[in-house]
Amino acid sequence: MEVLGTGRAVPEKILTNQDLEKMVDTSDEWILARTGIRQRHIAEPGVPLSFFAARAAREALADAGVAAEEIDLIILGTVTGDSKFPATACVVQDLIGAKKAAAFDISAACAGFLYGLQLAESMMVMQGYRRILLIGGEVLSSMVNWKDRDTCVLFGDGVGAVVLGPTQDAKGVLATYLRSDGAFRDLLYSPGCGSLNPPSHENVDKMLHTIRMEGREVFRHAVTSMADALNQALDRAGLVVEDLDLLIPHQANLRIIEAVGKRFRLSADKIYVNVDRYGNTSAASIPIALDEARKTGRIASGSLVGMVTFGAGFTWAAAVIRF
16 A cells, blocks of 8 residues: 555644743743744634645645545544544545545544554455545644643644555555553543533533643653554564654654654654644644655655654554655
């Protein structure tokens, strides 16, 4: 299975660190030193995920030279869909006119895109799908507590999309690896709006619908798990990290990215970084970076690219792709 085309879409509104200084007790220096983030894109109130997902999907389809009517399957990784149901992938299907496609969402937080990648490959092999639209997207601003300076500075909104198709040669997805550990679910989560804590005035007043995170513990587990996942994927592909032309890590925090790079002794020019411009866009992080890397020449024909991520659950994953 290979990547035929990529696309991305982000809100026009940019929220800078200087803007956040006026909202919470923080500073540009504090945010930059701890996260590497300078700005993030934020959706206007009432603009749903499906709006940006459809834009990214159309761009990916155009890049691939594939018509929406040719898409057999749409998979959308997200934790911020338009509503509890139906799946936002179904909304995207209607918006882009993919009339023949099956469509569903998956929830694996920041690992949603790479979980979807392995699922897409399995569906292509087992069910014979020829054209799959895989999307990772979030409107995380809808669940951020803008009074919590430890979390509100981290997240941004955006969507990345890829069109996938079968390949007969040596390029394409060479290996994937998925893992999870629910024992750590309370270190990064949103406790409200589900069956455990359904919406109520009391629960909204308690901000249970927003993101809760134990930053230091998440950092520690993220670095270890991402390093292990990449090693596992490379081993399955019969490769070593030195073979990689580029690593696209989840853009959660520059310190995490640098720590993972240090573990593998990778030079900075082999690690793609855009967290400074987007913040943590969760499931959208890797496909947005992938689209940028392809369209700015960082990925060329024959490039060997590693991707690795870590998210709530905990979930973590990696993939190795030859372009």
